[in-house]
Amino acid sequence: MFDLGLTELLVIGVVALIVVGPKDLPMMFRNVGRFVGKAKGMAREFSSAMNDAAEESGMRDVAKGLKAATNPVGTAMDGVKEAAQEMAKSIDPTSYxxxxxxxxxxxxxxxxxxxxxxxxxxxxxxxxxxxxxxxxxxxxxxxxxxxxxxEQAPEQPSSADPAVAPSEGSEAKT
Structure with a gap:
C-alpha cells in the first residue's frame, strides 16, 4: 500500500517528535496504531463482503468461463482428467x-x-x-x-652357435 523506507519513517518520526513533543508522542503512536488496525479490519471486511457477493451472483462461474475461453487446451485437459478419474472409479481391474x-x-x-x-x-x-x-x-x-x-626354407646356421666358425671374409683385420 504505502512504500515507506527506513529513512522516510525516520524523517516522519523526527518531525512528529518536534511537532507533538516528547511528552505526547507515545499517546499519538498508540492512536495511530489503533487507526491503522481499524483501517486494516475494514479492508478485510470489505474484501470478504465482495467475495461473498461475487459468489452469490455467480461471478465465479463467469470467471471459470472466461478462463476456459482464454485457455481452451487447459480446460479440455481438466475435462479429460475428470473423465479419467470417473472411469477409474467405475472400472474394477480384478473383475476382468x-x-x-x-x-x-x-x-x-x-x-x-x-x-x-x-x-x-x-x-x-x-x-x-x-x-x-x-x-x-x-x-x-x-x-x-x-x-x-x-620345410622349404634352407637350413641356415645360427650366428650365435659357437660350433660354427666365422667365414674368412668376415674376420676383422688388426
Missing amino acids: KPDSETAKLAAKLAAERAHDAKKIQAATARAAAERKAREASEALAHAEAAEAAV
Whole structure:
C-alpha cells in the first residue's frame, strides 16, 4: 500500500517528535496504531463482503468461463482428467475375465512367438557353427602353409652357435 523506507519513517518520526513533543508522542503512536488496525479490519471486511457477493451472483462461474475461453487446451485437459478419474472409479481391474475368443487368440499368438523364437535360435546356432567351421579350416590352412614354408626354407646356421666358425671374409683385420 504505502512504500515507506527506513529513512522516510525516520524523517516522519523526527518531525512528529518536534511537532507533538516528547511528552505526547507515545499517546499519538498508540492512536495511530489503533487507526491503522481499524483501517486494516475494514479492508478485510470489505474484501470478504465482495467475495461473498461475487459468489452469490455467480461471478465465479463467469470467471471459470472466461478462463476456459482464454485457455481452451487447459480446460479440455481438466475435462479429460475428470473423465479419467470417473472411469477409474467405475472400472474394477480384478473383475476382468477374457472371453474364450480372446483367450484363444492370445494362446495362438504366444505359440507363434515361441515358434519364431525357436527359428531364430536355430538360425543363430547354425550361423555360429558355420563361422566356427570356417575359422577352423582357415586356421588349418594357415598351419599347413606355415609347415610347408618351414620345410622349404634352407637350413641356415645360427650366428650365435659357437660350433660354427666365422667365414674368412668376415674376420676383422688388426
